[in-house]
Amino acid sequence: MLPFAVLLIGATLLAQLFQHSLPAFDALHGARATLFPVLLAYGSLALPYPLVLALAFCAGLLWDLLNLQVITSTATLLKTPSVEVVVGTSVVLYGLLGTLMHGLRPLFLRGHWEIHVLLSGLCTIAILLAEFLVLNLKRGGFDFPPVMWWRILAPGVIALFLAPVVYLILTLIAYLLKYPVRDNPREHTGGLQRGI
């Protein structure tokens, strides 16, 4: 169990770093493909609850530190830096989402791979929407133009397409590492094959 959990946490962190190399899609009004919510959704369904929280903590912490926005700095009048989104915000968000998704684990263990697909899309949308709401709260003025919905919903749809591939790869790795992510470990990819 632990090797698979460590691998999954490592893959989630790598996905966040890889995110920096991905450009925004102009055709989708600046929307981006986001891979790590798909991994977060998989971890929430496949891992026991303590490890779900560990995954949420690591992913949230790295995301907040990588995207920390310093508004004022020592060179300005205030003399102290202030940050827009406090480190820990994503930890709470991912922890909440992980806990909610973990509630559907029994279905996932019974072979319903489509649960992961659905949750990957919803998790991506929830993360982006929450980030936008926090941003509005900090900067003031709630505005929801159509572009905003493009940037939230399009990554969710992209995640729906990425999820089966991620599911297949991670389930095979789990099988190789002898971690039973399904009730019947001998049919590790059976659900997906049935679905396809």
Add this chain to the structure above:
Amino acid sequence: MTRAGLIALAVFIIATGLLFSLNPRTQQRLSAAVLQAVAPVFSTGSSVKTRVQAYTTGVKSLAELEDDNKRLKTENNELRVTNQMLRDLGDENANLRRALTYKQRSNFKLIPARVIARESATWWSQVQIDRGEEDGIESDMPVLTESGLVGKTTTVSRRTAYVLLVADENCKVAVSIEGTRDQGILSGTRLSTGAQPELLIRFLPKTVEARPGQKVFSSGVSGGVFPSGLVLGTVLEEAKVRELDAQVRVNPAVDMSRLENLFVVVPNKEGS
């Protein structure tokens, strides 16, 4: 919930609470440390990408290379002459200023930097560069390209730094419009984080006469981050007059989606 789950939840809540209790400076230091740690990954990725691009687009025939070489040599000579003329003018200007006992303007030097990672989040506009404290970079230093102002440095680690782009709503620049004395504050809009964002000048007087095509320059507020005279873009359309001020949409001078080589403006401590 199992006993292990409850303990994990308690640990999670305490650890998250500790994160929230960190002061902004500590958060910035932690961010800089992470930035430093992941810099080699970004740097390698960026180098591979550049090599692949060079391989796919850079295969040229000998004749083409010869033409390029000739053109570059001519351009180099022209630039040398221009540079020398500007240096003479600079010296002359400095002498005249001294003669008139003007306060000597700050000298700056440009440190070249390469973008090693682009913004990863949907709502923020920043890039990472391969220069940091070791190169004399500090937070709140202007960053530009040959086309104009790009943004300012924020979190700086030993060998890398984040640059907050002017396309971000949080990057505010005091600007003036070419041919007018009117000044306003330029920044990106909340959703202007796409490849070619739109900038907006706010707090302009209602009488402002902005015409499409006019250039927008930084006005260099005393004690501010940005020196005066840096190009930010061109006016897109006539001013939109609101109740208390006027707003003007601006097309950025720099293509934010193709940022590769930048210059960080660093005060020249040697005073040369």
